[in-house]
Amino acid sequence: MTSIDVRDLTKEYGGRRAVDGLTFSVRPGRVTGFLGPNGAGKSTTFRLLLGLDRPTAGTATIGGDAYARLREPLRRVGALLDARAAHGSRTAHAHLLALATSNRIPARRVDTVLEETGLAAVARQRVRTYSLGMRQRLGIAAALLGDPEVVLLDEPANGLDPEGIVWIRTLLRRLAAEGRTVLVSSHLMGETAAFADHLLILGRGRLLADTPVRDFIHARVRPQVRIRTTDPTALADLLARHGHDASREEDGAWAVRHARVDDLGRLLSEAGVPVLELTAREATLEEAYLDLTASEAEFTAPRQEA
Numbered sequence: 001m002t003s004i005d006v007r008d009l010t011k012e013y014g015g016r017r018a019v020d021g022l023t024f025s026v027r028p029g030r031v032t033g034f035l036g037p038n039g040a041g042k043s044t045t046f047r048l049l050l051g052l053d054r055p056t057a058g059t060a061t062i063g064g065d066a067y068a069r070l071r072e073p074l075r076r077v078g079a080l081l082d083a084r085a086a087h088g089s090r091t092a093h094a095h096l097l098a099l100a101t102s103n104r105i106p107a108r109r110v111d112t113v114l115e116e117t118g119l120a121a122v123a124r125q126r127v128r129t130y131s132l133g134m135r136q137r138l139g140i141a142a143a144l145l146g147d148p149e150v151v152l153l154d155e156p157a158n159g160l161d162p163e164g165i166v167w168i169r170t171l172l173r174r175l176a177a178e179g180r181t182v183l184v185s186s187h188l189m190g191e192t193a194a195f196a197d198h199l200l201i202l203g204r205g206r207l208l209a210d211t212p213v214r215d216f217i218h219a220r221v222r223p224q225v226r227i228r229t230t231d232p233t234a235l236a237d238l239l240a241r242h243g244h245d246a247s248r249e250e251d252g253a254w255a256v257r258h259a260r261v262d263d264l265g266r267l268l269s270e271a272g273v274p275v276l277e278l279t280a281r282e283a284t285l286e287e288a289y290l291d292l293t294a295s296e297a298e299f300t301a302p303r304q305e306a
C-alpha cells in the first residue's frame with residue numbers, strides 16, 4: 001500500500017512562500033480532500049509531489065520515493081493537473097494511446113478508461129471540440145490509464161455538470177474502496193465533504209487542519225435552531241433574557257446558536273410566543289470552514305505592542 005508523505009515542505013517564489021513548512025501523510029483506502037482558498041498552495045504542493053517543481057526545503061514522497069525516482073511513474077501515480085493539457089488536434093483515443101504506448105501501458109487500458117469516464121462515444125472526436133467538462137473527464141481518464149495505486153486530482157469537479165459531479169463522487173469513492181490513495185483538491189468544502197473521508201486544509205501555504213471529515217463536523221459544526229414568529233420583539237426579549245446567542249437572518253427568521261429544538265420549543269410555548277417555524281439545523285460546513293480561516297487570520301495578524 002502506498003502513502004504520500006510530505007515533510008517540512010516549503011516552496012518560495014521570489015521570497016514569497018507559496019508552501020510553508022507543510023507536514024502530512026495521505027493514507028490509502030480513503031479519499032483525502034485537499035482544501036484551501038485560491039492561492040493557498042494546493043497546486044504548488046501537487047507540482048512538488050509530481051517533481052514538476054523543486055522544493056526550497058523539505059521532502060514530498062510517494063511510497064517512500066520522490067516521484068522522479070519512481071520506475072514507470074504512470075503505473076504508480078495518476079494525476080490530473082490541468083484539463084487543457086491534451087493536444088486539441090488529437091482525438092481522445094489517440095491522446096490516450098500515445099500516453100499508453102510511451103509508458104508501456106497495455107493499449108486495452110485506453111478503451112477501459114474511456115468507458116469509465118463516459119467518453120467512449122466521443123473518443124474519435126478531436127479534443128478541441130470538447131467542452132471543459134469533457135476535457136476534465138479526459139484528464140481523469142489519463143490519470144487512471146496506468147491503473148495507479150495513487151491518484152492525485154487537482155479540482156476534478158471543475159466544469160462538470162450536476163450529473164458529472166455525482167459521477168466523480170462515485171468514482172472517487174470506488175477508487176478509495178479499491179485501496180488506492182486518493183488526494184483531491186478543491187476550494188469548496190461542501191463539495192469535498194460529499195466524497196472525502198479525510199480533510200487537509202491549507203491557508204496561505206500552511207496546514208490548518210488534518211482531520212477526519214466526521215471529526216471536523218463534530219468539532220466545528222454547531223447545532224442551530226431556526227425560528228420564525230409573528231412577534232419578533234417578544235421573541236428577541238425572551239431569547240435575550242435566557243442568554244441565547246441569537247441573530248436575525250436575511251429572511252426575518254432568527255437563528256439561535258448552540259441551542260436545541262426541544263428546549264426552545266418548551267420555552268416559547270411557556271412564554272406564549274407565537275411560532276410559525278421551529279427547525280433544527282446544522283451550520284453548514286462552509287461556515288465551519290470560514291470559521292477556521294478566520295481564526296487563522298487572527299493568528300497571523302500582526303501582534304500589538306503592549
Ligand SMILES: Nc1ncnc2c1ncn2[C@@H]1O[C@H](COP(=O)(O)OP(=O)(O)OP(=O)(O)O)[C@@H](O)[C@H]1O
Nearest residue numbers: 013017018036037038039040041042043044045187
Ligand atoms: N510559478 C510561480 N511563480 C510565482 N508564484 C507562484 C507560482 N506558482 C504559484 N505561485 C504563487 O503561490 C501561491 C500558491 O499558489 P497555488 O496555485 O499553489 O495555490 P492554489 O491553492 O492551488 O490556488 P487555486 O485554488 O487558485 O489554484 C499563490 O500566491 C501563487 O500566486
